[in-house]
Amino acid sequence: PPPVTVPPSPVTPPARVLTPESMNPAIRRVEYAVRGPIVTRALEIEQELKKGLPKPFTEVIKANIGDAHAMGQQPITFLRQVTALCLCPELMKDESIPSDAKERAQRLLSACGGHSVGAYSASPGVQMVRENVARYIERRDGVPATADDIFLSTGASDAIVNILKLLVSGEGSQRTGVLIPIPQYPLYSAALAELEAVQVNYYLAEERCWALDVAELRRALAEGRQRCCPRVLCIINPGNPTGQVQSRECIEDVIKFAYEERLFLMADEVYQDNIYAEGSAFHSFKKVLMEMGPPYSAEVELASFHSISKGFMGECGLRGGYVEVVNMNPEVKAQLAKLVSVRLCPPVLGQLILDTVMDPPKPGEPSYERFQAEKEAVLGALAEKARLTQEIFNQTPGIHCNPVQGAMYSFPRIELPPKALAAAKVLGQAPDMFFCMRLLEETGICVVPGSGFGQKEGTFHFRMTILPPTEKLKILLEKLSTFYTKFVKEFS
Amino acid sequence: PPPVTVPPSPVTPPARVLTPESMNPAIRRVEYAVRGPIVTRALEIEQELKKGLPKPFTEVIKANIGDAHAMGQQPITFLRQVTALCLCPELMKDESIPSDAKERAQRLLSACGGHSVGAYSASPGVQMVRENVARYIERRDGVPATADDIFLSTGASDAIVNILKLLVSGEGSQRTGVLIPIPQYPLYSAALAELEAVQVNYYLAEERCWALDVAELRRALAEGRQRCCPRVLCIINPGNPTGQVQSRECIEDVIKFAYEERLFLMADEVYQDNIYAEGSAFHSFKKVLMEMGPPYSAEVELASFHSISKGFMGECGLRGGYVEVVNMNPEVKAQLAKLVSVRLCPPVLGQLILDTVMDPPKPGEPSYERFQAEKEAVLGALAEKARLTQEIFNQTPGIHCNPVQGAMYSFPRIELPPKALAAAKVLGQAPDMFFCMRLLEETGICVVPGSGFGQKEGTFHFRMTILPPTEKLKILLEKLSTFYTKFVKEFS
Ligand SMILES: Cc1ncc(COP(=O)(O)O)c(C=O)c1O
Ligand SMILES: Cc1ncc(COP(=O)(O)O)c(C=O)c1O
Numbered sequence: 001p002p003p004v005t006v007p008p009s010p011v012t013p014p015a016r017v018l019t020p021e022s023m024n025p026a027i028r029r030v031e032y033a034v035r036g037p038i039v040t041r042a043l044e045i046e047q048e049l050k051k052g053l054p055k056p057f058t059e060v061i062k063a064n065i066g067d068a069h070a071m072g073q074q075p076i077t078f079l080r081q082v083t084a085l086c087l088c089p090e091l092m093k094d095e096s097i098p099s100d101a102k103e104r105a106q107r108l109l110s111a112c113g114g115h116s117v118g119a120y121s122a123s124p125g126v127q128m129v130r131e132n133v134a135r136y137i138e139r140r141d142g143v144p145a146t147a148d149d150i151f152l153s154t155g156a157s158d159a160i161v162n163i164l165k166l167l168v169s170g171e172g173s174q175r176t177g178v179l180i181p182i183p184q185y186p187l188y189s190a191a192l193a194e195l196e197a198v199q200v201n202y203y204l205a206e207e208r209c210w211a212l213d214v215a216e217l218r219r220a221l222a223e224g225r226q227r228c229c230p231r232v233l234c235i236i237n238p239g240n241p242t243g244q245v246q247s248r249e250c251i252e253d254v255i256k257f258a259y260e261e262r263l264f265l266m267a268d269e270v271y272q273d274n275i276y277a278e279g280s281a282f283h284s285f286k287k288v289l290m291e292m293g294p295p296y297s298a299e300v301e302l303a304s305f306h307s308i309s310k311g312f313m314g315e316c317g318l319r320g321g322y323v324e325v326v327n328m329n330p331e332v333k334a335q336l337a338k339l340v341s342v343r344l345c346p347p348v349l350g351q352l353i354l355d356t357v358m359d360p361p362k363p364g365e366p367s368y369e370r371f372q373a374e375k376e377a378v379l380g381a382l383a384e385k386a387r388l389t390q391e392i393f394n395q396t397p398g399i400h401c402n403p404v405q406g407a408m409y410s411f412p413r414i415e416l417p418p419k420a421l422a423a424a425k426v427l428g429q430a431p432d433m434f435f436c437m438r439l440l441e442e443t444g445i446c447v448v449p450g451s452g453f454g455q456k457e458g459t460f461h462f463r464m465t466i467l468p469p470t471e472k473l474k475i476l477l478e479k480l481s482t483f484y485t486k487f488v489k490e491f492s
Numbered sequence: 493p494p495p496v497t498v499p500p501s502p503v504t505p506p507a508r509v510l511t512p513e514s515m516n517p518a519i520r521r522v523e524y525a526v527r528g529p530i531v532t533r534a535l536e537i538e539q540e541l542k543k544g545l546p547k548p549f550t551e552v553i554k555a556n557i558g559d560a561h562a563m564g565q566q567p568i569t570f571l572r573q574v575t576a577l578c579l580c581p582e583l584m585k586d587e588s589i590p591s592d593a594k595e596r597a598q599r600l601l602s603a604c605g606g607h608s609v610g611a612y613s614a615s616p617g618v619q620m621v622r623e624n625v626a627r628y629i630e631r632r633d634g635v636p637a638t639a640d641d642i643f644l645s646t647g648a649s650d651a652i653v654n655i656l657k658l659l660v661s662g663e664g665s666q667r668t669g670v671l672i673p674i675p676q677y678p679l680y681s682a683a684l685a686e687l688e689a690v691q692v693n694y695y696l697a698e699e700r701c702w703a704l705d706v707a708e709l710r711r712a713l714a715e716g717r718q719r720c721c722p723r724v725l726c727i728i729n730p731g732n733p734t735g736q737v738q739s740r741e742c743i744e745d746v747i748k749f750a751y752e753e754r755l756f757l758m759a760d761e762v763y764q765d766n767i768y769a770e771g772s773a774f775h776s777f778k779k780v781l782m783e784m785g786p787p788y789s790a791e792v793e794l795a796s797f798h799s800i801s802k803g804f805m806g807e808c809g810l811r812g813g814y815v816e817v818v819n820m821n822p823e824v825k826a827q828l829a830k831l832v833s834v835r836l837c838p839p840v841l842g843q844l845i846l847d848t849v850m851d852p853p854k855p856g857e858p859s860y861e862r863f864q865a866e867k868e869a870v871l872g873a874l875a876e877k878a879r880l881t882q883e884i885f886n887q888t889p890g891i892h893c894n895p896v897q898g899a900m901y902s903f904p905r906i907e908l909p910p911k912a913l914a915a916a917k918v919l920g921q922a923p924d925m926f927f928c929m930r931l932l933e934e935t936g937i938c939v940v941p942g943s944g945f946g947q948k949e950g951t952f953h954f955r956m957t958i959l960p961p962t963e964k965l966k967i968l969l970e971k972l973s974t975f976y977t978k979f980v981k982e983f984s
Contacts, residue, residue, distance in 0.1 A: 017756040020823040032834045070605030084580035088572040113562030120808040190834040264509040316612040317840035331512040342524045342682040347839040348809035
């Protein structure tokens with residue numbers, strides 16, 4: 001018989017253990033627009049500029065993320081002096097640093113293990129800082145707060161995800177549903193995707209300055225109940241990306257709704273110090289809840305989040321924040337304490353910055369005037385830029401910008417001509433992504449398409465921070481408006 | 493007809509949304525012994541001491557956690573000077589700080605957004621730091637490394653959980669199984685519980701200095717395959733809690749095993765600078781893998797973890813670390829990049845400390861001598877304490893302590909008399925928990941029972957760090973040995 005020829009084994013690529021097909025499908029479903037494809041492209045363009053590729057602009061301006069320092073905002077001196085001393089106590093002898101910063105640093109170090117910021121703190125945070133957070137909340141709200149209810153965190157992001165984690169359970173139609181605003185800050189949709197919780201959308205009313213409407217909550221809840229078990233209601237106030245500040249009345253209505261429908265409230269209040277519009281004021285959910293009295297104050301469960309990344313300090317890179325839990329079942333609170341202990345502790349310097357923010361220099365203390373001046377300069381400039389943004393955008397036909405009452409963003413609606421929609425479709429892009437990409441390529445301005453935050457079907461937006469320095473922002477707003485007009489013309 | 497009396501509605505406690513029954517059952521199952529009940533009790537006792545309650549000791553000594561600074565280890569000056577300058581650039585004019593620290597701070601600040609540590613960094617970390625990590629790995633291993641494969645993290649904990657997250661998929665018997673050593677660092681069991689992955693135990697051989705044995709891996713894998721789909725093999729080298737350092741030969745065997753059985757390797761190498769025993773040397777999995785050549789070097793998928801919390805720096809509170817991924821599918825790597833972007837970025841100061849550790853002062857530079865002296869003092873003292881621990885424990889009949897070849901812990905086996913087992917049973921405690929609790933109450937020494945790490949059925953251990961200052965450690969070891977002898981006598 002003829003010899004059997006063995007066919008050569010086919011050259012198969014090695015079968016990896018971890019492939020796009022075999023990986024965790026929940027992670028694959030996660031999306032996070034604030035750092036999505038538009039930002040990737042912006043970074044590439046920066047590299048191209050560095051290499052000398054000709055572009056119709058000389059720098060990329062990243063107005064995509066609420067990162068004040070990256071846009072040139074200066075740090076608050078007192079915060080930095082205290083933490084630098086904590087890192088390097090040898091500097092206590094530096095005479096340029098005021099005595100109250102030194103005293104604070106000494107006090108904070110005495111609350112750290114081995115008097116070092118290099119020791120792990122207790123998992124819910126340095127006890128002294130937790131107490132200072134509780135005192136701050138009491139001053140803010142005029143109602144009691146206790147350190148036991150405060151868990152410090154690695155930015156607010158970390159705390160938000162941990163609370164969601166506790167809340168997720170059930171299978172199929174019993175799976176936890178979470179009501180989130182649309183437009184939303186995409187941490188929420190990303191965390192829900194990762195945790196395989198069910199996202200239930202409620203829409204903010206753009207035509208009424210992005211107000212939250214209880215009738216819409218009711219509609220969303222009814223819709224959600226058809227496919228899951230809605231147990232959580234998330235509120236972002238002041239709003240990101242929408243910049244609205246909720247009225248006290250609205251907050252009361254939301255609390256009543258949560259009480260009636262037995263929903264756990266998550267109040268993302270990281271922009272509580274960023275209020276600009278006349279007539280707008282920040283009301284914390286905790287304060288309103290407590291002032292409403294029983295049965296609400298005793299029964300509605302609430303988690304409220306704060307961060308050092310926003311406000312007047314903008315210390316994003318330090319990663320600090322906290323959650324205050326209200327009316328949380330004590331056993332569940334113990335479970336939360338256990339959960340956070342697995343990651344050991346939040347970054348200690350972020351905790352210490354939080355301490356200085358919660359308990360800033362007081363009148364008469366050496367650092368008071370500089371602190372106060374720096375803080376007011378930042379908040380004053382932000383208010384001016386909020387006003388400017390709305391004003392300039394609304395001068396351009398086709399752009400509609402609600403007042404930026406608070407937070408750090410504008411979220412203007414843009415009308416896009418049908419030909420632009422068709423062109424986007426050809427590229428398989430959302431129409432506002434198409435617009436933002438073109439904007440980036442032609443002007444170097446990086447903003448995030450509304451589709452990354454969610455928006456009413458058929459409407460288009462983008463989110464732009466108000467953070468660039470005033471003069472630069474003005475130029476930016478004008479450039480953007482001009483580009484929009486040109487874009488509309490091109491596709492008409 | 494007589495009037496109808498409406499019975500009063502029963503006083504029901506308000507039905508909370510979030511209760512122990514309704515919460516995420518996966519989180520409920522999480523355990524984390526290093527900060528468990530024994531530590532809670534230690535904190536209570538500290539409060540009792542403060543209040544003046546009489547105790548047979550004057551202070552609680554927490555030898556439960558690998559936290560060098562908390563035990564009095566001094567920070568490395570150069571690291572702290574650089575980061576303090578980054579926080580507070582005004583201090584550049586302080587003449588007590590050497591010029592190379594100032595230059596490094598300048599360089600690092602120029603790599604931060606807006607030249608501020610308060611800006612969010614890129615999500616996988618500051619690019620310059622990632623490059624320095626890659627250069628460090630190249631020097632360490634003599635094989636190429638690229639910044640693209642380096643993801644900076646919030647301590648190693650964060651990176652470990654993220655890699656596990658990617659790897660978890662499937663349902664029922666197809667659910668991802670993860671092989672972990674027993675005894676283990678309980679982050680692993682906690683993360684697996686949270687992610688609902690299946691924990692598959694392989695036992696280290698106590699009688700051979702906690703060596704890892706491929707035959708045992710094979711047994712564990714076969715066992716795991718009966719109930720899940722094992723896809724991941726975790727190695728901790730140097731070991732925690734066990735302190736062994738793996739031989740190069742053993743690492744080669746493990747890599748071959750992972751190749752044959754198609755397992756993704758996770759190498760926890762956070763103690764790579766903590767090697768004490770003569771004849772022991774650290775071999776990174778990456779180096780061994782690359783030196784083995786094809787097919788291994790091209791096909792075995794590996795994630796290697798490092799941290800600023802251990803080594804000679806012990807900067808736990810700063811929360812810095814990294815993972816290097818090797819042979820990771822590029823699309824999966826993009827998914828990892830997306831996943832970390834949701835939390836925005838790791839703490840920037842932890843990243844900067846990592847930079848100084850990866851790229852320390854060189855001979856001839858102003859900070860070199862102090863840096864080198866401080867580093868050697870720490871590592872020298874640790875080596876001495878490792879030796880001391882083993883020596884003193886082994887003088888006590890009934891305590892068996894393997895040599896502490898590396899890491900920061902001893903994990904002695906203790907014989908417990910049957911009456912002690914019976915007494916523990918009455919209290920519903922694990923026998924070594926019973927022992928550790930008694931130890932804490934009577935001596936103030938806080939160590940973690942072996943049951944928190946896992947151990948062979950019927951054996952009992954505790955984990956104690958070698959971190960207290962030498963003189964204190966000596967007293968501690970003697971006190972503990974004496975207590976053990978007394979305890980055995982009491983229950984005989
Ligand atoms: C509404 C909202 N919540 C939470 C966060 C998270 O902030 P961080 O994790 O930096 O505290 C942000 C950041 O932009 C935000 O806009
Ligand atoms: C083996 C091992 N891996 C990881 C970690 C986590 O360290 P960190 O998150 O502080 O970097 C530890 C901490 O003790 C450890 O012992």
